[in-house]
Amino acid sequence: MVTSRDVARRAGVSQPTVSRVLNGVTTVAPEIRDRVLAALEETGYVPNAQAKAMRAGRSGAIGVVTSEIQNPFLPYLVDAITGAARERDLTTVVWNDPDPSNPMAVAGAASGIVDGVLVTAARRDIHGVMTMAQRGFPVLLCNRAPEEAPVDVVTSDHFGSAAASATYLVEHGHRDIAAVFGPPDTFASPARQKGFRQSLLAHGVHLPDNRVFSGATSYESGYRAVRSLFDGGLPDSIFCSSDIIAYGVLDALAEAGVKVPNDVWVCGIDGLPMSGWRSFDLTTHAQDIPHIAAQAVDALAARIGGSRTKPVRLELPTTLVVRGSTNHAK
Amino acid sequence: MVTSRDVARRAGVSQPTVSRVLNGVTTVAPEIRDRVLAALEETGYVPNAQAKAMRAGRSGAIGVVTSEIQNPFLPYLVDAITGAARERDLTTVVWNDPDPSNPMAVAGAASGIVDGVLVTAARRDIHGVMTMAQRGFPVLLCNRAPEEAPVDVVTSDHFGSAAASATYLVEHGHRDIAAVFGPPDTFASPARQKGFRQSLLAHGVHLPDNRVFSGATSYESGYRAVRSLFDGGLPDSIFCSSDIIAYGVLDALAEAGVKVPNDVWVCGIDGLPMSGWRSFDLTTHAQDIPHIAAQAVDALAARIGGSRTKPVRLELPTTLVVRGSTNHAK
DNA sequence: CTGAAAGCGCTTACAG
DNA sequence: CTGAAAGCGCTTACAG
Numbered sequence: 001m002v003t004s005r006d007v008a009r010r011a012g013v014s015q016p017t018v019s020r021v022l023n024g025v026t027t028v029a030p031e032i033r034d035r036v037l038a039a040l041e042e043t044g045y046v047p048n049a050q051a052k053a054m055r056a057g058r059s060g061a062i063g064v065v066t067s068e069i070q071n072p073f074l075p076y077l078v079d080a081i082t083g084a085a086r087e088r089d090l091t092t093v094v095w096n097d098p099d100p101s102n103p104m105a106v107a108g109a110a111s112g113i114v115d116g117v118l119v120t121a122a123r124r125d126i127h128g129v130m131t132m133a134q135r136g137f138p139v140l141l142c143n144r145a146p147e148e149a150p151v152d153v154v155t156s157d158h159f160g161s162a163a164a165s166a167t168y169l170v171e172h173g174h175r176d177i178a179a180v181f182g183p184p185d186t187f188a189s190p191a192r193q194k195g196f197r198q199s200l201l202a203h204g205v206h207l208p209d210n211r212v213f214s215g216a217t218s219y220e221s222g223y224r225a226v227r228s229l230f231d232g233g234l235p236d237s238i239f240c241s242s243d244i245i246a247y248g249v250l251d252a253l254a255e256a257g258v259k260v261p262n263d264v265w266v267c268g269i270d271g272l273p274m275s276g277w278r279s280f281d282l283t284t285h286a287q288d289i290p291h292i293a294a295q296a297v298d299a300l301a302a303r304i305g306g307s308r309t310k311p312v313r314l315e316l317p318t319t320l321v322v323r324g325s326t327n328h329a330k
Numbered sequence: 331m332v333t334s335r336d337v338a339r340r341a342g343v344s345q346p347t348v349s350r351v352l353n354g355v356t357t358v359a360p361e362i363r364d365r366v367l368a369a370l371e372e373t374g375y376v377p378n379a380q381a382k383a384m385r386a387g388r389s390g391a392i393g394v395v396t397s398e399i400q401n402p403f404l405p406y407l408v409d410a411i412t413g414a415a416r417e418r419d420l421t422t423v424v425w426n427d428p429d430p431s432n433p434m435a436v437a438g439a440a441s442g443i444v445d446g447v448l449v450t451a452a453r454r455d456i457h458g459v460m461t462m463a464q465r466g467f468p469v470l471l472c473n474r475a476p477e478e479a480p481v482d483v484v485t486s487d488h489f490g491s492a493a494a495s496a497t498y499l500v501e502h503g504h505r506d507i508a509a510v511f512g513p514p515d516t517f518a519s520p521a522r523q524k525g526f527r528q529s530l531l532a533h534g535v536h537l538p539d540n541r542v543f544s545g546a547t548s549y550e551s552g553y554r555a556v557r558s559l560f561d562g563g564l565p566d567s568i569f570c571s572s573d574i575i576a577y578g579v580l581d582a583l584a585e586a587g588v589k590v591p592n593d594v595w596v597c598g599i600d601g602l603p604m605s606g607w608r609s610f611d612l613t614t615h616a617q618d619i620p621h622i623a624a625q626a627v628d629a630l631a632a633r634i635g636g637s638r639t640k641p642v643r644l645e646l647p648t649t650l651v652v653r654g655s656t657n658h659a660k
Numbered sequence: 661c662t663g664a665a666a667g668c669g670c671t672t673a674c675a676g
Numbered sequence: 677c678t679g680a681a682a683g684c685g686c687t688t689a690c691a692g
Contacts, residue, residue, distance in 0.1 A: 001440055001467070003669060014679050019671060026672095029677060044465065046440035050380040051669035054684045069405045078399055082426050091434045094424035096412050104421045110331055110376035112684090113443060131374065137331070219607060251608035277549060278581035279609040333685060344663050349687060356688095359661060381685035384668045442668090 002043045011039035022047065053112045061091045062300060063114035065105040065129055067121035069096040071217070072244060073270055073287075077120060077142070080293030088301055090115075102128030109137050115304045118142045118296055122186045122217075138303040142296045143287075144187040145315065152303055153313045154296040158188045161269050161285040161318040162195035165239055168320065169265065170203040174236035178211040180225040180249060182241045189217065192241045192269060211235060215245075222248025226256065234258065237265035237326070243272045246282050250325065261327035271321060281324035288316055332373045341369035352377065383442045391421045392630060393444035395435040395459055397451035399426040401547070402574060403600055403617075407450060407472070410623030418631055432458030439467050445634045448472045448626055452516045452547075468633040472626045473617075474517040475645065482633055483643045484626040488518045491599050491615040491648040492525035495569055498650065499595065500533040504566035508541040510555040510579060512571040519547065522571045522599060541565060545575075552578025556586065564588065567595035567656070573602045576612050580655065591657035601651060611654035618646055 004022070008015040013032055020026045021036040028036070039045075053059035062085055066074055082092045093114060095104040102121075106128045108114050116138030119129055133139035133151045140152040169177055179196060182189030200207050210232050215221030222245035229235065240246035246268035253260055260266050268275065271286020295314050302308050334352070338345040343362055350356045351366040358366070369375075383389035392415055394408055412422045423444060425434040432451075436458045438444050446468030449459055463469035463481045470482040499507055509526060512519030530537050540562050545551030552575035559565065570576035576598035583590055590596050598605065601616020625644055632638050 001442075001465075001669095005669075015669085016671075016680085017678060020678085023671080027677065032678080044461065046436055048384075048669050049437045049441035050384055050443060051441070051684085052671075054378075054380055054384070054686095055669080055671045057684075069408055072402070075399045075405065078426055091437070092426070093434070093438075094426060096408055096422070096424060104423070106376055107379045107421070108423075111379035111381070112331075113380060135331070135374065219604075223608075247607065247609070255608055274549075277577065278553075278585055279577070331685095335685075345685090346664085346687075347662060350662085353687080357661065362662080378685050381668085382687075384670095385685080385687045387668075 001048070002045050003048070004045065007036065007039045007043050007045050010043060011035040050113075057112065059112050059115050060089065061093060061114045062297070062304075063105055063108050063117040064092060064094045065102055065117050065119045065121055065126070066094065066096055067098045067100075067123055067126075071122065072272055072274070074120065076273075076289050077293060080289045081118060081142075081297060084290075084293045084297040088297060090297070090301065100125040100127055102126060105129055106132055116140065116300045118300055119144065122188060124185050124187060138300060140296055140300040140303065142292065145191060145313075146187060149313075150311060152299045152311050154292060154299055155315055156188075156287040156292060156318055157315040158191035158269075159195035159198075160315070161287075162192035162239075162241070163199035164318075164320065165267055165269065165285060166196045166199035166205075167203065168326075169237050169239065169267070170200070170205055172265075172326070174265065175205055176211070176232075176235045177205060177207065177237050177239060178229045178235040179207060179213070179239045180222055180229075180241060180245050181212065181214045182217040182221075182245065183215070186217070189241055196239060196241075208232070217242045217244060219244055219248040219251075221245055222250075223252045225249060226252035230256075234264055237267070240266065240268040243268035243270040243275050243280075243282060243284050246284070246325075247274070247280055250280055250282070260325050265326040267326055269318070271318070275321075276323070283323045283326040284321055285318040286321050287318050291316055331378070332375050333378070334375065337366065337369045337373050337375050340373060341365040380443075387442070389442050389445050390419065391423060391444045392627070392634075393435055393438050393447040394422060394424045395432055395447050395449045395451055395456070396424065396426055397428045397430075397453055397456075401452065402602055402604070404450065406603075406619050407623060410619045411448060411472075411627060414620075414623045414627040418627060420627070420631065430455040430457055432456060435459055436462055446470065446630045448630055449474065452518060454515050454517060468630060470626055470630040470633065472622065475521060475643075476517060479643075480641060482629045482641050484622060484629055485645055486518075486617040486622060486648055487645040488521035488599075489525035490645070491617075492522035492569075492571070493529035494648075494650065495597055495599065495615060496526045496529035496533065496535075498656075499567050499569065499597070500530070500535055502595075502656070504595065505535055506541070506565045507535060507537065507567050507569060508559045508565040509537060509543070509569045510552055510559075510571060510575050511542065511544045512547040512551075512575065513545070516547070519571055526569060526571075538562070547572045547574060549574055549578040549581075551575055552580075553582045555579060556582035560586075564594055567597070570596065570598040573598035573600040573605050573610075573612060573614050576614070576655075577604070577610055580610055580612070590655050595656040597656055599648070601648070605651075606653070613653045613656040614651055615648040616651050617648050621646055 145155040213225035268284040275282040475485040543555035598614040605612040
């Protein structure tokens with residue numbers, strides 16, 4: 001790799017002068033400046049961001065830590081985060097690391113490769129980056145909302161969206177409601193489960209155990225759930241804790257010859273683009289991804305800037321998108 | 331952040347001694363060693379990978395450069411690459427960057443944040459990293475196969491898989507075949523188009539222009555294609571250049587009341603897990619993701635190691651997975 | 661076996 | 677306006 005020293009030699013100046021031209025901080029004589037610019041051009045110099053970051057104590061980059069890149073929600077969030085970061089002149093690196101000690105992200109954080117990390121990993125256990133947070137490294141939890149956290153949190157209102165789903169079903173006359181929940185070792189799923197249950201309770205609707213299925217946040221889980229939920233006969237509707245679960249539910253229902261929405265309503269949460277596909281046509285509570293990303297990057301940037309001390313906590317509302325899997329006419 | 335100097339002070343030794351304990355290269359007196367280990371534990375020291383990399387001239391990390399993270403194929407590839415890299419004691423960072431000058435990856439490369447990059451970006455124009463490659467930085471193209479490239483290439487055999495698709499349809503008696511191709515500004519789509527066309531030609535089957543639709547690699551593109559392909563009446567089968575295109579085709583056909591496979595066969599290429607879902611049940615040529623990832627990481631590691639000079643080029647075969655969207659009985 | 665020194669590629673006071 | 681010097685946090689010869 002060509003260094004600023006190489007460029008300096010070629011331009012016949014000292015290395016710091018090259019640095020000055022690059023950063024434009026001090027005035028440089030026009031003639032020297034031109035020589036340096038020419039040398040930069042000729043050599044195709046690219047600054048060594050590591051050396052720069054080490055010296056400056058700041059990299060201008062943020063990290064995104066995830067552990068389940070196959071979660072179909074994630075690419076949309078990452079894209080939005082990358083875009084929001086770029087608007088603030090920050091670059092973004094993504095670490096996909098199933099290990100809860102997050103060795104990659106921790107190394108990146110300790111190294112100053114990034115100035116802060118956004119944690120979008122769904123699972124509860126992420127002690128690696130949380131240890132960094134305790135040591136004062138900027139960490140923001142995105143779409144994870146522990147009840148008590150000494151760190152910044154920007155998340156969709158998982159509780160509220162599930163509660164609203166329950167209200168929606170009850171208000172359309174449903175009483176025999178089934179639910180397929182996600183895994184307990186995440187934050188979003190338990191919050192959604194809690195919201196759904198509390199809302200049903202508030203409406204005086206009982207959710208018997210044989211109407212509940214818990215499993216992974218996956219198509220397969222939803223698919224399997226249907227068979228298990230059938231034991232009590234057909235419910236009025238099936239609430240799915242995630243859109244991807246709902247796809248499995250819909251497919252299993254179709255396989256069993258059950259008509260949606262005529263025989264059963266189905267709804268999900270997330271608002272994945274796929275939910276609008278004809279195969280699914282799924283009613284869902286959509287997360288506001290651009291908003292989440294923008295708020296998360298803003299909050300992390302503020303934390304990095306040190307302009308804030310108290311942790312912020314933002315729970316952004318979701319939007320009900322009614323489609324063919326539920327039907328107001330019922 | 332706590333540095334090795336802090337640890338040294340705490341242990342009452344010099345900073346290089348801490349370094350020696352960490353790297354275990356030289357013998358350190360047991361007693362001193364224990365003091366250092368204790369100090370490491372107490373401080374929660376994490377090495378600064380940047381300083382390490384700068385000094386060592388090697389980071390032990392590879393980068394994955396992508397420009398379309400929403401491509402549903404990508405997460406599986408990234409997961410496989412991360413796993414393959416970990417087995418070789420390499421960490422992985424992902425840059426999602428739609429800019430063809432790939433500023434993030436180029437900066438990361440020039441910085442020694444990574445020792446080499448795997449480029450999985452689909453679009454043709456990636457002059458940023460290609461410039462790095464010309465300067466001798468290890469770059470491997472993954473699932474992109476320019477005819478002539480002075481860099482390492484590991485890819486699925488896009489041409490061959492599409493050619494095999496054509497053969498499959500023709501051998502099952504189809505003559506009126508339609509095709510939905512992806513965009514020309516990528517590598518995979520044109521290769522698949524070429525393979526499909528040449529194979530049909532070799533079988534003496536004509537592919538008229540009104541049986542061809544070209545568009546994005548997306549559900550919407552497939553959905554729109556169907557309307558356009560209907561002008562000539564129903565074809566025997568519709569070949570889709572990507573699974574995701576096929577989903578749109580299947581949905582549009584269902585909407586139009588056309589039965590698959592009874593009225594029309596549909597097949598795709600990629601082998602996404604979703605293709606096995608009941609909604610799609612799609613016959614496809616599956617890419618061998620674990621194999622691609624392993625070979626790509628191996629080849630890049632060899633390039634980084636400098637043990638090779640000539641570029642390698644690997645085109646891995648795909649596997650036909652027959653499902654309900656085609657039917658041997660027809 | 662262990663410390664003092666040099667150096668990876670930068671930036672930023674400090675002289676001149 | 678420009679160069680020589682120091683230092684970011686490491687590793688690795690070089691002395692002792």
